Amino acid sequence: MLIDANEVEDGALVRTDLCVIGAGAAGITLARALAGPELDVVLVESGGLTREAESDALQEAVNLDARYPIAASRSRVFGGSTSHWGGLCLPLDADDFRPHSWVADSGWPLQRADLEPYYAQALPIIDLPRIYRAADVRVDEEMHPPLLGAADAAFVPLVWLKSPPTRMGTKYRDEVTRSDHLRCYVHATASELIPSRYGNRIERLEVRTLGGRGVRVVARDYVLAAGGIENARLLLLSDSVLDRGIGNQHDLVGRCFMDHLNQVVGAMTLVSSGGSTSFQEEHVMERRLHGVDASQFGFATTAALRAEHRLLACSLNAVPSQEPDPSAAAVEDLLAGPGGGASEGVRTGRRYVLYTVAEQTPNRESRVFLRPERDPLGLRKVAVDLRITPADTRSVRRSLELFGSALARTGHGRVRIRDVDDAAWHVLAGHHMGTTRMADDPGRGVTDRDGKVHGVANLHVAGSSLFPTGGFANPTLTIVALALRQAARLRAGAPRAPELRGGGPETTNRPGGTN
């Protein structure tokens, strides 16, 4: 059921088995997966059912780098950022989970195989077909040969999937409204998690509304799913018992904040010869074969190439362009061959803009942290200090150079590299990662491999703040898959909540409750 927290009696005590904070992709997935006759779930959402300026004001951050458009990247509303996401999806690659000697603090405590079954379950939740590898996509290779040849060891073609894009708030609102086992409180902002005296369990969640109400939620388990920035903020705000906040004994909460470098880095011109009219990747894009994204195609560096050149993960994506590209002439010269004169079948170059979605190095100086300024509920704001390092930009440049060389060797086209000055690099992705990173060692991560906060028995985190490294894939498919994995583990280890006592009017879904 849906409840407006502004209509709940001030001081109310809500009891439940599981309290999920934040109704975005992660929170809605977890709450839906777990709510049922065996498990009562309360979902606490700060926003309303539609976007409101008053709710958005609660997430206003102090941005320390004007190149990073933080304000436009989040929505305080039921459904979270899926109310404005683009819907481009790919799973992470097996290599994205591995530690790399040339990337400090890299390596997940999970492997791709651990997420495999959950990726499959995640697909229908965000209306995706199946995961395709380029090898699964069958086309007439004589008419449409692969751009870089059959099996290039340096670059792998990408088959980006496209969600409609699914708006989680719109898609799942009726189901939440009808549920007898899931209560979603909207206009309910989690303001502090209160731990026990020694900080090893959460005893209650304090919730406030802009209408001046205060509600307490007492649960057996809590899942923080408030997005990559707010997850860290709430842990840091929860400092009335532990003065550094919860899960922050090693000063890691909010650190290693990462996004994806997302920028136009060049242009590409392709020319077919012989009987072919387009390359395999163009054909798949144009025909939207298998429901893949129809606006672009791309290539990623392989694990072998990354190891050889000590690179971060990087994808280079081609979007059709009408802009004149000086390299077009160079392509036609190239194809004309040493004897001069373009051969029969050489067509005008097809032009593309090349943009990157690329990984950043985990960097402890790149972070979100609390500021003295306060939001309209009196909660301290966060400062967002996203750092782009020379290692990040060097890696993209080198990947692009290597791609340009690989393409030139095929004779199918040319890449023109756009020289991006270091100061001009920016991030437009809105993928907030790393601030509660997973690691088996509490000295290297805030959460363990299941997303449980180290040292706190009943507090879990969901969302991309868990990612120790980001790969190049957009994060939402992995966010949903990870949330499903967490739901399975929470369900499996579900001993009943001990009786907890509190004052004030109570609401519960259990028989005999007042709600």
Ligand SMILES: Cc1cc2nc3c(=O)[nH]c(=O)nc-3n(C[C@H](O)[C@H](O)[C@H](O)COP(=O)(O)OP(=O)(O)OC[C@H]3O[C@@H](n4cnc5c(N)ncnc54)[C@H](O)[C@@H]3O)c2cc1C
């Ligand atoms: C412009 C744009 C385009 C994007 N395109 C893509 C794309 O193509 N592909 C892709 O994979 N990803 C994309 N993303 C990223 C994607 O939207 C996010 O990764 C994803 O939605 C994050 O889900 P989440 O549930 O972790 O967090 P959120 O969606 O941020 O949800 C968190 C929820 O918690 C609530 N909340 C916050 N604080 C509190 C609090 N204190 N108390 C209670 N509730 C709280 C918020 O209101 C929100 O509903 C895009 C992002 C942007 C900005």
